[in-house]
Amino acid sequence: MNHVHTYQGSFSTFLKQFSLFVSLLIGFQALGLTLFAFYSQADLFLMINRLHHNDADQFFMYLTHLGDWPVTALLAFFFLFVNYRYALVLVANMLYTGFFTQLIKIIVQHPRPAVYFQHLEPIYTIKDYALQNSLSFPSGHTTCVFSLAISLSYLFLAQRKQPWLFLMALTVSISRVYLAQHFFKDLLAGSFIGTFFALHLLWLFERTQWFHAKQLDSNLLRRFKSNNSVKS
Numbered sequence: 001m002n003h004v005h006t007y008q009g010s011f012s013t014f015l016k017q018f019s020l021f022v023s024l025l026i027g028f029q030a031l032g033l034t035l036f037a038f039y040s041q042a043d044l045f046l047m048i049n050r051l052h053h054n055d056a057d058q059f060f061m062y063l064t065h066l067g068d069w070p071v072t073a074l075l076a077f078f079f080l081f082v083n084y085r086y087a088l089v090l091v092a093n094m095l096y097t098g099f100f101t102q103l104i105k106i107i108v109q110h111p112r113p114a115v116y117f118q119h120l121e122p123i124y125t126i127k128d129y130a131l132q133n134s135l136s137f138p139s140g141h142t143t144c145v146f147s148l149a150i151s152l153s154y155l156f157l158a159q160r161k162q163p164w165l166f167l168m169a170l171t172v173s174i175s176r177v178y179l180a181q182h183f184f185k186d187l188l189a190g191s192f193i194g195t196f197f198a199l200h201l202l203w204l205f206e207r208t209q210w211f212h213a214k215q216l217d218s219n220l221l222r223r224f225k226s227n228n229s230v231k232s
Helices: 011-036 041-049 052-067 069-079 086-109 142-154 160-177 184-206 218-229
Strands: none
Touching: 011 041, 011 142, 011 160, 011 184, 041 160, 041 184, 052 069, 052 142, 052 160, 069 086, 069 142, 086 142, 086 184, 142 160, 142 184, 160 184
Protein backbone atom coordinates (compact mmCIF):
# COMPACT_ATOMS: atom_id res chain seq x y z
CA MET A 1 0.00 0.00 0.00
CA ASN A 2 1.44 3.37 -1.07
CA HIS A 3 1.86 6.02 1.59
CA VAL A 4 -0.10 9.20 0.86
CA HIS A 5 1.77 12.38 1.68
CA THR A 6 -0.50 15.08 3.08
CA TYR A 7 0.29 18.72 3.71
CA GLN A 8 1.23 19.33 7.33
CA GLY A 9 2.05 23.04 7.25
CA SER A 10 0.03 25.83 8.84
CA PHE A 11 -2.52 27.89 6.93
CA SER A 12 -0.16 30.90 6.94
CA THR A 13 2.58 28.75 5.39
CA PHE A 14 0.13 27.48 2.77
CA LEU A 15 -0.72 31.08 1.86
CA LYS A 16 2.86 31.74 0.80
CA GLN A 17 2.20 29.78 -2.39
CA PHE A 18 -0.28 32.51 -3.31
CA SER A 19 1.72 35.46 -2.01
CA LEU A 20 1.32 37.59 -5.14
CA PHE A 21 -2.44 37.10 -5.31
CA VAL A 22 -2.91 37.68 -1.58
CA SER A 23 -0.70 40.78 -1.65
CA LEU A 24 -2.73 42.27 -4.49
CA LEU A 25 -5.96 41.51 -2.64
CA ILE A 26 -4.67 43.14 0.55
CA GLY A 27 -3.75 46.19 -1.51
CA PHE A 28 -7.27 46.30 -2.96
CA GLN A 29 -8.81 45.94 0.48
CA ALA A 30 -6.56 48.69 1.87
CA LEU A 31 -7.50 51.00 -1.00
CA GLY A 32 -11.19 50.32 -0.42
CA LEU A 33 -11.01 50.99 3.30
CA THR A 34 -9.05 54.20 2.65
CA LEU A 35 -11.70 55.40 0.20
CA PHE A 36 -14.40 54.71 2.77
CA ALA A 37 -12.60 57.05 5.13
CA PHE A 38 -13.35 59.91 2.73
CA TYR A 39 -16.44 58.86 0.76
CA SER A 40 -19.78 57.26 1.56
CA GLN A 41 -21.00 54.10 -0.18
CA ALA A 42 -23.28 56.31 -2.30
CA ASP A 43 -20.41 58.58 -3.35
CA LEU A 44 -18.19 55.66 -4.34
CA PHE A 45 -21.00 54.09 -6.33
CA LEU A 46 -21.77 57.30 -8.19
CA MET A 47 -18.09 57.89 -9.02
CA ILE A 48 -18.11 54.67 -11.05
CA ASN A 49 -21.70 54.90 -12.22
CA ARG A 50 -21.04 58.22 -13.98
CA LEU A 51 -18.15 56.86 -16.06
CA HIS A 52 -20.30 55.20 -18.70
CA HIS A 53 -19.56 54.73 -22.40
CA ASN A 54 -21.48 52.67 -24.96
CA ASP A 55 -18.53 50.39 -25.74
CA ALA A 56 -17.83 49.89 -22.04
CA ASP A 57 -21.50 49.03 -21.48
CA GLN A 58 -21.24 46.13 -23.94
CA PHE A 59 -17.86 45.03 -22.62
CA PHE A 60 -18.94 44.84 -18.97
CA MET A 61 -22.30 43.21 -19.77
CA TYR A 62 -20.42 40.28 -21.33
CA LEU A 63 -17.48 40.24 -18.94
CA THR A 64 -19.64 40.11 -15.81
CA HIS A 65 -20.82 36.61 -16.78
CA LEU A 66 -17.41 35.24 -15.76
CA GLY A 67 -18.75 35.65 -12.23
CA ASP A 68 -21.81 33.47 -12.94
CA TRP A 69 -21.71 30.04 -11.31
CA PRO A 70 -22.52 28.22 -14.60
CA VAL A 71 -19.14 29.38 -15.97
CA THR A 72 -17.30 27.67 -13.11
CA ALA A 73 -19.56 24.62 -13.45
CA LEU A 74 -18.82 24.42 -17.18
CA LEU A 75 -15.07 24.59 -16.52
CA ALA A 76 -15.45 21.85 -13.91
CA PHE A 77 -17.28 19.68 -16.46
CA PHE A 78 -14.42 20.21 -18.92
CA PHE A 79 -11.87 19.19 -16.30
CA LEU A 80 -13.72 15.92 -15.71
CA PHE A 81 -12.06 14.87 -18.98
CA VAL A 82 -8.64 16.01 -17.72
CA ASN A 83 -8.40 15.31 -14.00
CA TYR A 84 -11.10 14.59 -11.42
CA ARG A 85 -9.21 16.53 -8.74
CA TYR A 86 -9.27 19.69 -10.87
CA ALA A 87 -13.04 19.47 -11.30
CA LEU A 88 -13.49 18.81 -7.58
CA VAL A 89 -11.47 21.89 -6.63
CA LEU A 90 -13.55 24.16 -8.87
CA VAL A 91 -16.93 22.87 -7.69
CA ALA A 92 -16.02 22.59 -4.02
CA ASN A 93 -14.63 26.12 -3.84
CA MET A 94 -17.64 27.51 -5.67
CA LEU A 95 -20.07 25.82 -3.25
CA TYR A 96 -18.03 26.55 -0.11
CA THR A 97 -17.58 30.26 -0.78
CA GLY A 98 -21.06 30.57 -2.22
CA PHE A 99 -22.62 29.11 0.92
CA PHE A 100 -21.09 31.75 3.18
CA THR A 101 -21.93 34.51 0.71
CA GLN A 102 -25.60 33.55 0.53
CA LEU A 103 -25.77 33.16 4.30
CA ILE A 104 -24.42 36.68 4.83
CA LYS A 105 -26.77 38.05 2.16
CA ILE A 106 -29.79 36.61 3.95
CA ILE A 107 -28.64 37.93 7.33
CA VAL A 108 -27.71 41.44 6.16
CA GLN A 109 -30.58 41.98 3.68
CA HIS A 110 -28.93 45.04 2.11
CA PRO A 111 -30.81 46.69 -0.79
CA ARG A 112 -29.27 46.99 -4.24
CA PRO A 113 -28.37 50.39 -5.73
CA ALA A 114 -31.57 50.48 -7.81
CA VAL A 115 -33.64 50.47 -4.59
CA TYR A 116 -31.23 52.54 -2.51
CA PHE A 117 -31.21 55.46 -4.98
CA GLN A 118 -34.82 55.38 -6.17
CA HIS A 119 -35.83 58.22 -3.82
CA LEU A 120 -32.48 60.03 -3.82
CA GLU A 121 -31.30 60.72 -7.36
CA PRO A 122 -31.35 59.06 -10.80
CA ILE A 123 -28.52 56.67 -11.57
CA TYR A 124 -27.27 55.54 -14.96
CA THR A 125 -28.66 52.18 -16.05
CA ILE A 126 -28.26 50.33 -19.32
CA LYS A 127 -31.42 50.05 -21.39
CA ASP A 128 -33.14 46.65 -21.14
CA TYR A 129 -30.52 45.41 -18.66
CA ALA A 130 -32.31 43.82 -15.71
CA LEU A 131 -31.37 45.13 -12.26
CA GLN A 132 -31.53 43.16 -9.02
CA ASN A 133 -33.33 44.73 -6.06
CA SER A 134 -32.23 42.87 -2.92
CA LEU A 135 -29.45 40.95 -1.17
CA SER A 136 -26.64 43.23 -2.29
CA PHE A 137 -24.01 42.50 0.38
CA PRO A 138 -21.72 40.76 -0.43
CA SER A 139 -21.41 40.42 -4.21
CA GLY A 140 -21.99 36.83 -5.27
CA HIS A 141 -20.40 37.36 -8.69
CA THR A 142 -17.29 38.76 -7.00
CA THR A 143 -17.09 35.84 -4.58
CA CYS A 144 -17.49 33.35 -7.41
CA VAL A 145 -14.90 34.88 -9.74
CA PHE A 146 -12.30 35.30 -6.98
CA SER A 147 -12.92 31.70 -5.93
CA LEU A 148 -12.41 30.69 -9.56
CA ALA A 149 -9.19 32.70 -9.77
CA ILE A 150 -7.83 31.03 -6.64
CA SER A 151 -8.81 27.59 -7.93
CA LEU A 152 -6.98 28.21 -11.21
CA SER A 153 -3.97 29.59 -9.32
CA TYR A 154 -3.90 26.40 -7.27
CA LEU A 155 -4.29 24.06 -10.22
CA PHE A 156 -1.58 25.72 -12.29
CA LEU A 157 0.77 26.79 -9.52
CA ALA A 158 2.70 29.55 -11.22
CA GLN A 159 3.33 32.80 -9.39
CA ARG A 160 3.60 34.78 -12.62
CA LYS A 161 -0.02 33.95 -13.55
CA GLN A 162 -1.49 35.13 -10.26
CA PRO A 163 -1.47 38.87 -11.09
CA TRP A 164 -3.36 38.19 -14.33
CA LEU A 165 -5.92 36.02 -12.58
CA PHE A 166 -6.32 38.69 -9.91
CA LEU A 167 -6.78 41.38 -12.59
CA MET A 168 -9.41 39.25 -14.30
CA ALA A 169 -11.32 38.76 -11.03
CA LEU A 170 -11.01 42.43 -10.09
CA THR A 171 -12.30 43.62 -13.47
CA VAL A 172 -15.31 41.30 -13.23
CA SER A 173 -16.04 42.59 -9.74
CA ILE A 174 -15.80 46.23 -10.86
CA SER A 175 -18.34 45.41 -13.57
CA ARG A 176 -20.90 44.79 -10.82
CA VAL A 177 -20.73 48.44 -9.72
CA TYR A 178 -20.51 49.69 -13.29
CA LEU A 179 -23.69 47.77 -14.14
CA ALA A 180 -25.44 49.25 -11.07
CA GLN A 181 -25.85 45.86 -9.41
CA HIS A 182 -23.66 46.40 -6.34
CA PHE A 183 -21.92 48.89 -4.07
CA PHE A 184 -18.15 49.04 -3.73
CA LYS A 185 -18.24 47.51 -0.23
CA ASP A 186 -19.99 44.46 -1.71
CA LEU A 187 -16.90 43.89 -3.86
CA LEU A 188 -14.55 44.17 -0.89
CA ALA A 189 -16.50 41.55 1.04
CA GLY A 190 -16.95 39.26 -1.96
CA SER A 191 -13.28 39.35 -2.93
CA PHE A 192 -12.23 38.57 0.64
CA ILE A 193 -14.64 35.64 0.97
CA GLY A 194 -13.85 34.28 -2.49
CA THR A 195 -10.12 34.38 -1.84
CA PHE A 196 -9.57 33.38 1.78
CA PHE A 197 -12.42 30.91 2.13
CA ALA A 198 -11.31 29.17 -1.07
CA LEU A 199 -7.73 29.03 0.20
CA HIS A 200 -8.94 27.71 3.54
CA LEU A 201 -10.85 24.87 1.88
CA LEU A 202 -7.84 23.98 -0.27
CA TRP A 203 -5.66 23.91 2.84
CA LEU A 204 -8.13 21.55 4.52
CA PHE A 205 -8.18 19.34 1.42
CA GLU A 206 -4.39 19.20 1.29
CA ARG A 207 -4.32 17.81 4.85
CA THR A 208 -6.52 14.81 4.00
CA GLN A 209 -5.50 11.49 2.49
CA TRP A 210 -8.52 11.06 0.23
CA PHE A 211 -7.73 14.28 -1.64
CA HIS A 212 -4.36 12.79 -2.66
CA ALA A 213 -5.79 9.42 -3.68
CA LYS A 214 -4.69 8.14 -7.11
CA GLN A 215 -8.31 7.72 -8.16
CA LEU A 216 -8.65 11.49 -8.35
CA ASP A 217 -5.80 11.62 -10.89
CA SER A 218 -8.00 9.81 -13.38
CA ASN A 219 -10.58 11.31 -15.78
CA LEU A 220 -13.65 10.33 -17.77
CA LEU A 221 -11.68 9.60 -20.96
CA ARG A 222 -9.35 7.21 -19.15
CA ARG A 223 -12.29 5.47 -17.49
CA PHE A 224 -14.09 5.21 -20.84
CA LYS A 225 -11.05 3.62 -22.49
CA SER A 226 -10.62 1.28 -19.51
CA ASN A 227 -14.24 0.11 -19.73
CA ASN A 228 -13.96 -0.50 -23.47
CA SER A 229 -10.76 -2.53 -23.07
CA VAL A 230 -12.45 -4.71 -20.43
CA LYS A 231 -15.45 -5.35 -22.68
CA SER A 232 -13.26 -6.24 -25.64
